[in-house]
Amino acid sequence: SQQGEEDPQALSIQEGENATMNCSYKTSINNLQWYRQNSGRGLVHLILIRSNEREKHSGRLRVTLDTSKKSSSLLITASRAADTASYFCAAGGTSYGKLTFGQGTILTVHP
């Protein structure tokens, strides 16, 4: 079953605006990861946040994790047209070796 579910399914914004994507998961996790995919290409890792962390930053990316609500969010600040892509969360459960992806959010940033 899908561990991660993302919201919204699609997001359309103007360049310079912030984009927020949310991810919910069902069971206990070891970590929560975010990936980006450009148009059918391979996924690229963005950020990994461990279950004992609440917030993590990387450049214009900010990820939060709320284990009590079983949810995470990815914030992209000052978006650019080049940020247009699909974004996936992936839950690393306590079962070693399994990483379960959500359905993804399609982000479109208009120049």
Add this chain to the structure above:
Amino acid sequence: EAQVTQNPRYLITVTGKKLTVTCSQNMNHEYMSWYRQDPGLGLRQIYYSMNVEVTDKGDVPEGYKVSRKEKRNFPLILESPSPNQTSLYFCASTLSGPNNSPLHFGNGTRLTVT
């Protein structure tokens, strides 16, 4: 260059004709995994391997086989492909497992089974 290489990129085949999709990584990673991606379903894990000769089922293993005879290679085998296996397939690897480190993905193999 550190990479995960999948071949072929595109494959069209007919129902029942055995095929193999190859995956190779040059990063000395212990962990490798196969995913399929379908519209509206995200990525679903097929099989994974934590080391040579160690493989385990993911969420959708039916109709697939894998082997891990060498650390760098992790081929995906479809013994008797069916149209519902038409999908975009990704191989991924990481140093010691997704609980500790991020996955590196190949560029994908788009399979069509008619």
